[in-house]
Amino acid sequence: MKRIGLFFGTFNPIHVGHMVIANYLVEFSDLDEVWFVVTPRSPFKTKQTLLEDHHRYQMVYEATKDYPKLKPSNIEFDLPQPNYTINTLVYLEEKYGEEHRFCLIMGEDNLKSFHKWKNYQVILERYDLYVYPRISEAKVPEQFKSHSKINRVDAPIMEISSTFIRTQHKAGKNIRPMLPHEVWNYLDEMNFYRS
Template sequence: MNRKIGLFFGTFNPIHIGHLIIANHMAEFSDLDEVWLVVTPHNPHKKKSTLLDNHHRLDMVYKACEGYEHLRPSNVEFNLPKPNYTSTTLAHLQEKYPTNEFCPIMGEDNLKTFHKWKNYDVILENHEIYVYPRISGGKVENEFKDHPKIKRVDAPVVEISSTFIRRAVKDGKFIKPLLNQSVWDYIKLMNFYR
């Protein structure tokens, strides 16, 4: 059976309710059958010092996805050559699961720079891209504005950042409402971000 899988990439450092709201909305209110939360090993644009080990971030994504029928954690990028590009991940997944259709999910802000991605034209040729709104995104007025492969999903706008959460934890703030209960417990247990 041909299944349509949304791929929601992130360092998830940590995963928070904003990620879950968007992923779940994509799974429930679009034609995607499932959303895989793909934990990216290390983004060269992010400072590595604040990035928890891959397995800790994956553990948190597993904990956060419990009870969500259509959300699945994925570590597919952990074993791909570095630096890794979305186009490589898509090619790998398509080869491994030839009957599935894989669709990257991105915020509108990322669409603005999508033309700078490695092999972006190949991605667009072979995959639909699902876009959710961002306050910081602004409207995209470039070649992707009315592209037939770009599907806009009117998801809730959630402006919570993992950076904000890490800072708040470091400052001893009580931010439990921003995290799934088991993720909150795990961060406290492991003494992360302090």
């Protein structure tokens, strides 16, 4: 049975920080694959800086196509919105549960508000969490500090964000080294984040 780490995000755009963390997890933990689950654009929020779902998925595809252990996923695009992580996990288990064991990947700062997630207790009962470090002032609640389902992974700390990339690209800065080559090509060709 394959252990699949689910790395959720808008990936607007996917960048080298995402790739380094995902690759670290498949090479230095017991995960067999990492699936980048592209979060769909909420029909209730029209955030102008958020590219259309298919463009963000295409960039994840371009970034991962040469890495057999890293895969793009648009699984949430067809789920009812607004969606919750627990719904995605249940859906994936129903669809792939016989061959796959799913786990969640998250930054340490997300543990601060994890108790506010829908059915977080069920998630903790049924799924392992792989938590990578982030520089943050956030205090992790005591209940999550030594939980048996929470695996802290000593991945490199990547202080790079999609927001920074978008802002600097719009300002005319060279952000090319922060993106996988194919992602830069797609972003440049489509003229994204410039206006």
